[in-house]
Amino acid sequence: MLAGKSGNYIADHWYGRQSLAWSFWVNLVLLRALVFIGQDWFSPVKGSDYSTHSTLVFLLAIFFHGIFFVWQLVGVFRAGAVHIGARGSMANIWGAQLGAIVAFWLTATYAFGAWQMTLPAPDDKAFQARIEIERASKFSFVPSADGQNLEFTGSIELGISKHFARQLKLYPNLRTIVLSSTGGNIYEARGLSKMIRENGLNTLVRSLCTSACTTVFIGGLSRELMPNAQLGFHQYRIDATYSVLNADVSAEQERDRMLYAAANVKPWFLMQMFASRSDEMWFPEIDELLDAGVVTRALDASPPR
Known part of the structure; x- marks a missing residue:
């Protein structure tokens, strides 16, 4: 019916x-x-x-x-x-x-x-711009007066390679990258290291360079340390509260060992560099770093800025 x-x-x-x-x-x-x-x-x-x-x-x-x-x-x-x-x-x-x-x-x-x-659509471009600004606030590149030195300070954040590429264009006479960082993203660190190596630049540490920062440091043609400066090494970790797909800490450490091996670092150091736990830090003595080939020269006075 x-x-x-x-x-x-x-x-x-x-x-x-x-x-x-x-x-x-x-x-x-x-x-x-x-x-x-x-x-x-x-x-x-x-x-x-x-x-x-x-x-x-x-x-x-x-x-x-x-x-x-x-x-x-x-x-x-x-x-x-x-x-x-x-x-x-x-x-x-x-x-x-x-x-x-x-x-x-x-x-x-x-x-x-x-x-x-009925809700406004999110502005993806504005959101991405805010994220980029937030990340960029965590690091800085400061050139010397003559444009030959570029001092990097802060965290190695996503997108930092693009910022560094712009610095290379702005300062064609650049010779040395001065590092002061406690690390950050290892993928970006490798990108910085590669650009430093391909452009034949030197690396210098005046105070502290640890974790992923050392990956940037090893890219230098000449790798120099000031008195009392330190390089710190430890096992990698994933700073996330969720499971990250295809993330293999051991494999990432092996990739960076290969970078050090390509820089003629001795095998004994390659075995020791990731021995410390992720919540610890190994600070090799300057004699160890020189003997292993990690540092090519120890300076005794601060170069001009």
Whole structure:
């Protein structure tokens, strides 16, 4: 039976005058599926901003996920009551009730999605710019007056290689990179080390260079240490509270051992450099560093800035 005696389709469903099968499969399942498909069809693509139409989206959500959905459910339940009175069978009622529960949770999910459509789309470019500014604030490059020395201070952050590449263009007469850092990102450290090596630059430490900073240091053609300056080595660690896919600390340490081996560092040092735990630090004596070939020259006075 498609319609009741009144001939009003909306009223007939609301008052349970249509059959349970029609009320459930057509008025609930089919029409609800069309609502979901319609929302998926008109949902904004990633990065689009529908917040300018938030009032319209909000009103449509109230109608289709609120008023219209209540009409659907009430009609099914009332048709179920009529079905019991006429046939006394509960099996179809239980099936309809289970379907109504599923429809409710799906509707709640789609209603939440509709609400998200009313929110302004995130500005990915602005967010990325803020991240870049925050990272850049953690390090600095300061050139000497004659443009031959470039002092790097701070943390080795993501994107630092791009900053360093710009410095190389700005100061074509650059000869020495002065390092003062407690480390940071090993991938970026390798990038800096490679650029230093390819440009035939020297490295110098006046005070402290530890962890990933030493990877930058080993890229120098001439590697120099000032009096009381220190190089610190330890095992690598992953600074993340979550599992990082394809992250192998031992493999990363082996890659950096190869960088030291390419710089003619002696085997005994290659075996010792990652012996200390990640929460410890090994500071070799200057004689050890010279003997191993890590440092090529120990200076006795500060060079001019």
